[in-house]
Structures are given as C-alpha cells and as structure tokens.
Amino acid sequence: MTEKTHTQIRVWDLPVRLFHWGLAGSFVLAYLSGENDLDHLHSLIGYFIASLLLFRLLWGFVGSRHARFGDFVRPPSAVLGYLRQTLQGKGPRHLGHNPAGGAMVIALMLTLGLTALSGMALYGSTDFAGPMAGWFSGALAADLLEETHEFLAQLSLVLIGLHLTGVLFSSLAHRENLIKSMFTGLKADLKKEQLHD
Numbered sequence: 001m002t003e004k005t006h007t008q009i010r011v012w013d014l015p016v017r018l019f020h021w022g023l024a025g026s027f028v029l030a031y032l033s034g035e036n037d038l039d040h041l042h043s044l045i046g047y048f049i050a051s052l053l054l055f056r057l058l059w060g061f062v063g064s065r066h067a068r069f070g071d072f073v074r075p076p077s078a079v080l081g082y083l084r085q086t087l088q089g090k091g092p093r094h095l096g097h098n099p100a101g102g103a104m105v106i107a108l109m110l111t112l113g114l115t116a117l118s119g120m121a122l123y124g125s126t127d128f129a130g131p132m133a134g135w136f137s138g139a140l141a142a143d144l145l146e147e148t149h150e151f152l153a154q155l156s157l158v159l160i161g162l163h164l165t166g167v168l169f170s171s172l173a174h175r176e177n178l179i180k181s182m183f184t185g186l187k188a189d190l191k192k193e194q195l196h197d
C-alpha cells in the first residue's frame, strides 16, 4: 500500500519558497539585531518582514493551489483530529500543509505580524518615527509597547521551535525530506489513494 511512483510534482511555487527563506533569514537577523540594540537595522528588517507577510496574505488568495489558504486552513476540529491520528501513528501524508502545519502557518503569520506592528508602534512612541509616529505617547505607553513587542518576539521563537519539530517529525514519519522540498518546490507524487492532497 505504500508503493511509490517516481514522479515529482511541484507543490511550493517560487514565491512561497522565496517568502519562506526570506522570512526565516529575516527573523534571525531581526532577533540578533534586536538583542544587540542595532535599532536602525532592526527596524528596516521589521518593515521587510511586514512586507513579506502582506505579500503572503495576498498570495494566500491568488497563488498556486497549495499556496492558497483554502488548501490548508482547516477548522479546529480537523486540526485536533489530525493531531490525535498523529499521536496514534496514523497521521496521513499530505501534499500541501497538513492540518496542523496549516494552523501553524496562520499562528506564525499572526504572531510575526503583531510583532512587527508592535515594533512600529514602539518606534513611533519612542523615536516619533515610522508609520505610527505619535500614535502612542508617554513613558507608560512606551513601557507597555516594549513589553508587548518582546513578549511577541519570544512567542514567535516558541512557535518556530514547534514548527521545526513538526517539520522534522513529519519528514521522519513519512520518510520524505520536507526541508529539501521547501528549496526545490518538489514532492514525490504518491499514488492518489495513499495521500490526502
């Protein structure tokens, strides 16, 4: 039943792959520049991350099949059902994101988007600069925004840890290199009845 054909099919289009590795690299740079008080560089990377997220939001509606939100956003019951099956060792392989992976995409996009937004609000309150200059003023607002921004950055880090765990787990469970697929865009096209696409 697990017999493979040798056909490879394109699952991730080029914009998804550029978005992914651009986002991953930018997050590392944003984190390091934030830790080392490189404020100018940090805010530039923050704008870049916000632009990538806006692009991905749009691409989720007009991109190729597996890039679309409609392909991988599932109701919570389906995500829980998939996680239950996975714990029993029966989580089916998916060509695009599996239901838990899809939920993680949304969680990551939301958390990273809010991190970027809170960073802009903080910059606007402390330096009176950026698109949210002057929206919030006073020491209390600046303190609260700083706490919020740092909390969201740490939350993003936790989600990224879970994301990597999921990717590795899924790669091992289905004996396929998902990381390589995120570079090439290609996945093995198993016989139709053996996967959920």
Ligand code: HEM
Binding pocket: 016, 019, 020, 023, 024, 025, 027, 028, 056, 067, 096, 097, 098, 101, 105, 108, 109, 112, 160, 163, 164, 167, 178, 179, 180, 182
């Ligand atoms: C070395 C680090 C990383 C590796 C190896 C990696 C790997 C992957 C893989 C294999 C997928 C596709 C999962 C699937 O097949 O369903 C994926 C998707 C995704 N990853 Fe990562 N990832 C890394 C870092 C990150 C980071 C740091 C972020 C966020 C800042 C991130 C955000 C995402 C998002 C948003 C998607 C969904 C892509 C889309 O549909 O546009 N990843 N990642």
